[in-house]
Amino acid sequence: MRVIETIQEMRTFVSAARKQGKSIALVPTMGALHEGHLALMRCAKAQCDIVITSIFVNPTQFGPQEDLACYPRDLAGDSEKASGVGVDAIFHPTVAEMYPNRYASYVYVEEITDKLCGLSRPGHFRGVTTVVSKLFNIVQPDKAFFGQKDAQQVLVIDQMVRDLNMNVQLEIVPIVREDDGLAMSSRNRYLSTEERSAALVLSQSLSLAERLVHEGERDIAKIRAAVVSVITEQPLANLEYVEIYSYPELESASTLSKKALLALAVRFGTTRLIDNIILEAS
Amino acid sequence: MRVIETIQEMRTFVSAARKQGKSIALVPTMGALHEGHLALMRCAKAQCDIVITSIFVNPTQFGPQEDLACYPRDLAGDSEKASGVGVDAIFHPTVAEMYPNRYASYVYVEEITDKLCGLSRPGHFRGVTTVVSKLFNIVQPDKAFFGQKDAQQVLVIDQMVRDLNMNVQLEIVPIVREDDGLAMSSRNRYLSTEERSAALVLSQSLSLAERLVHEGERDIAKIRAAVVSVITEQPLANLEYVEIYSYPELESASTLSKKALLALAVRFGTTRLIDNIILEAS
Numbered sequence: 260m261r262v263i264e265t266i267q268e269m270r271t272f273v274s275a276a277r278k279q280g281k282s283i284a285l286v287p288t289m290g291a292l293h294e295g296h297l298a299l300m301r302c303a304k305a306q307c308d309i310v311i312t313s314i315f316v317n318p319t320q321f322g323p324q325e326d327l328a329c330y331p332r333d334l335a336g337d338s339e340k341a342s343g344v345g346v347d348a349i350f351h352p353t354v355a356e357m358y359p360n361r362y363a364s365y366v367y368v369e370e371i372t373d374k375l376c377g378l379s380r381p382g383h384f385r386g387v388t389t390v391v392s393k394l395f396n397i398v399q400p401d402k403a404f405f406g407q408k409d410a411q412q413v414l415v416i417d418q419m420v421r422d423l424n425m426n427v428q429l430e431i432v433p434i435v436r437e438d439d440g441l442a443m444s445s446r447n448r449y450l451s452t453e454e455r456s457a458a459l460v461l462s463q464s465l466s467l468a469e470r471l472v473h474e475g476e477r478d479i480a481k482i483r484a485a486v487v488s489v490i491t492e493q494p495l496a497n498l499e500y501v502e503i504y505s506y507p508e509l510e511s512a513s514t515l516s517k518k519a520l521l522a523l524a525v526r527f528g529t530t531r532l533i534d535n536i537i538l539e540a541s
Numbered sequence: 542m543r544v545i546e547t548i549q550e551m552r553t554f555v556s557a558a559r560k561q562g563k564s565i566a567l568v569p570t571m572g573a574l575h576e577g578h579l580a581l582m583r584c585a586k587a588q589c590d591i592v593i594t595s596i597f598v599n600p601t602q603f604g605p606q607e608d609l610a611c612y613p614r615d616l617a618g619d620s621e622k623a624s625g626v627g628v629d630a631i632f633h634p635t636v637a638e639m640y641p642n643r644y645a646s647y648v649y650v651e652e653i654t655d656k657l658c659g660l661s662r663p664g665h666f667r668g669v670t671t672v673v674s675k676l677f678n679i680v681q682p683d684k685a686f687f688g689q690k691d692a693q694q695v696l697v698i699d700q701m702v703r704d705l706n707m708n709v710q711l712e713i714v715p716i717v718r719e720d721d722g723l724a725m726s727s728r729n730r731y732l733s734t735e736e737r738s739a740a741l742v743l744s745q746s747l748s749l750a751e752r753l754v755h756e757g758e759r760d761i762a763k764i765r766a767a768v769v770s771v772i773t774e775q776p777l778a779n780l781e782y783v784e785i786y787s788y789p790e791l792e793s794a795s796t797l798s799k800k801a802l803l804a805l806a807v808r809f810g811t812t813r814l815i816d817n818i819i820l821e822a823s
């Protein structure tokens with residue numbers, strides 16, 4: 260497995276693979292790889308000849324008060340994990356390589372970015388769509404793999420790809436959870452033992468919502484209130500948002516019909532966690 | 542020569558050419574083709590196997606008070622002209638094909654878009670960079686050809702291509718002028734006989750600036766004042782801006798050193814014309 264640090268070298272690597280007629284998968288990450296990331300890479304390897312994963316802690320998707328400086332970085336550990344699931348190359352550019360002096364161009368998606376994480380993290384999705392556009396142009400993958408854990412991100416990137424006519428097929432991989440239900444996240448390592456235990460309210464509240472829907476509940480306000488109640492009962496949990504929107508349009512509704520995204524963000528101390536589930540009226 | 546109206550058909554056309562190992566040029570236009578456009582197409586044909594020209598009056602680059610509705614459209618005449626210079630295909634999509642319902646994604650460049658035409662036409666360059674990004678993704682050209690007439694547009698697109706790592710080589714073609722000096726423009730046809738004659742002050746004022754520099758003038762305020770004076774002496778000319786910026790950085794300076802862009806926009810009745818010249822301290 261190669262670790263490539265420059266755009267030029269990445270282009271050369273991809274170009275050589277293309278000339279051999281090989282299909283190319285891209286798995287964009289910020290590193291600190293966990294089983295969720297590895298699931299993306301295994302899917303990618305099953306579908307394409309060459310798997311490239313980018314490991315780049317992208318500064319433009321962090322707000323000024325966020326955890327850019329302390330975001331976990333572990334290239335050695337990440338390389339071992341990526342290599343173990345058959346990744347062919349890691350793209351690991353510097354910030355200066357991706358955003359040189361006088362950098363000034365951005366890609367953004369309106370409307371579906373003005374709610375959920377877009378509301379609490381202004382500029383976040385502009386950073387995501389910009390860096391993903393750059394990665395797509397550098398790697399020119401046939402397929403790109405993203406995790407359903409970042410449900411809104413998936414919808415935003417899908418909209419960008421369709422609107423801007425990008426030549427890439429998106430593959431969305433289900434959330435990977437710990438045995439006790441906590442969704443895998445690079446930020447879980449920030450949690451104290453008490454917070455780690457308290458954080459189980461996220462998946463528990465989602466399961467409750469799913470059960471209510473299964474039992475016939477269609478009133479979105481009631482489902483939301485039940486979720487809010489579970490989370491606010493946990494003293495260490497600081498609720499940022501719980502929202503239920505039609506899926507994939509992300510529009511408000513009072514009654515569940517067809518699919519809806521139940522998404523939430525909760526802080527435990529300084530650690531912000533997100534989780535989600537697609538509710539489906541059968 | 543083919544006229545192609547859908548993105549899917551355009552992709553099929555390009556894909557077939559690529560499989561034959563052919564190089565592809567794109568010449569983006571809004572139609573109403575004149576000798577300036579044809580110069581771009583001739584250059585493209587000299588450098589690439591296949592020349593595709595897009596003819597699309599892009600609504601997102603027009604302001605609400607601008608001439609979108611009456612912008613000249615003449616596909617039959619344009620087809621004849623394009624065919625005459627060896628264009629292989631015209632891409633002529635509908636607005637709904639390019640901007641379907643729920644369209645929400647944009648590409649923009651900061652800083653160099655906040656002056657000159659960017660100042661008088663808010664949102665204009667966002668529309669340009671967005672549609673050009675889409676065209677690049679649809680056609681995936683090896684080279685794209687733009688005219689120096691739109692000097693700021695050229696710099697904005699160049700910045701976008703570099704920043705977003707787009708895989709296309711830009712080719713910039715010099716301004717084509719009428720025999721009497723008026724820069725070719727699809728909007729020249731809006732001019733009355735008197736306005737057409739008055740519009741000669743644009744190229745005349747640029748020539749004066751060039752002569753002053755040739756004679757040793759390096760004081761940018763003085764050069765600018767001389768240009769302003771020529772234009773304001775013409776009663777039919779309504780000056781929008783005359784600016785001189787370092788080139789290609791577009792930064793303010795008081796003394797001409799190396800290259801500078803002298804750019805101007807002037808209205809004659811309801812018709813807005815632009816022109817420019819690169820001044821060079823030898």
